[in-house]
Amino acid sequence: MERKITFNELRKIKDSLPDGSIRKIAEEFDLTEETVRNYFGGANYTSGAAVGIHMEPGPNGGIVLLDDIAILERAKELIHEEVV
Template identity: 85%
Template sequence: MENRITFNELRKIKDALPDGSIKKIAQEFDLTEETVRNYFGGANYTSGKAVGIHMEPGPNGGIVLLDDTKILERARELIHAETV
């Protein structure tokens, strides 16, 4: 999977997640919910950890480089399952 995505696209995916998905993803990957939110552009490093995203300025909120796309892939699966 491509490890580059625009910040706006990443936020759009987060906003499209079905209710309870952040908690579900956190449990599946043994992370806190805040850490998952940080993956999608949040910045709560008191309750959550950094998750290997790197921001570069650019159009559509900039480019986000992801060290690991597992959370993004799982989020897309959950969105797809909701729409089928």
């Protein structure tokens, strides 16, 4: 399932993740940590892979189209678990 989100919203979610969440997500999805960072707007394609995000210029850092929202949903769960 794909979803549109602003780049700034995506970065806010990444910045709100509890410590160790990038590693946890990487392990759960069998990805490298750099690949997970690339999902959240990083650009290290030497150590990480592309992950199906497409960026378009626009307000709030532009619009990001995510091909698969599983990582995004897991990140939101981890943030919620930290708050609760």
